[in-house]
Amino acid sequence: MERVNELAKSKAAVIFAKSTDCMCHSIKTLFYDLGASPAVYELDSDPSGRELECALQKLGCKxxxxxxxxxxxxxxxAKDVLAAHLTGSLKEMLIAAKAIWF
Structure with missing residues (x-):
């Protein structure tokens, strides 16, 4: 859990993903299209990916x-991020976190 918290604070925008997941690809693309350069941690490529995945489950990520x-x-x-994007709040969150500038 501690490592997830550390990584989550390592950059203004952080995405935990899997390289073979289409929704992960879509969310990464959305962030890039908005001008953000998130830290992306591919759990299927990380030696401690399984531990990170278990910690994410404990946080309620399902x-x-x-x-x-x-x-x-x-x-x-993905559904939460897409909903925030549709309402415009995703962009506001990214600006507030200094992940993008306008």
């Missing part, structure tokens, strides 16, 4: 990926 953190705060999974 499904465990993608798990998105902005400004060190857990935003949610």
């Amino acid at each position: 499904p465990t990926v993608p798990a998105v953190f902005i400004g060190g705060r857990f935003v949610g999974s």
Whole structure:
């Protein structure tokens, strides 16, 4: 759990993902399209990926990926991020966390 918290605060925007998951790819693309450069941790490529996935489950991430953190705060999974994008609040969160500038 401690490592997830450390990594979540390592950059303004952090995405825990799996390289083979289509929703992970979509969320990463959305962030790039908005001008953000998130830290992306691919759990299927990380030697401690299974431990990180278990810690994400304990945080309430279901499904465990993608798990998105902005400004060190857990935003949610793909559906939560997409809902925030549709309301415009995702962009506001990214600006407030200094992940993007306008």
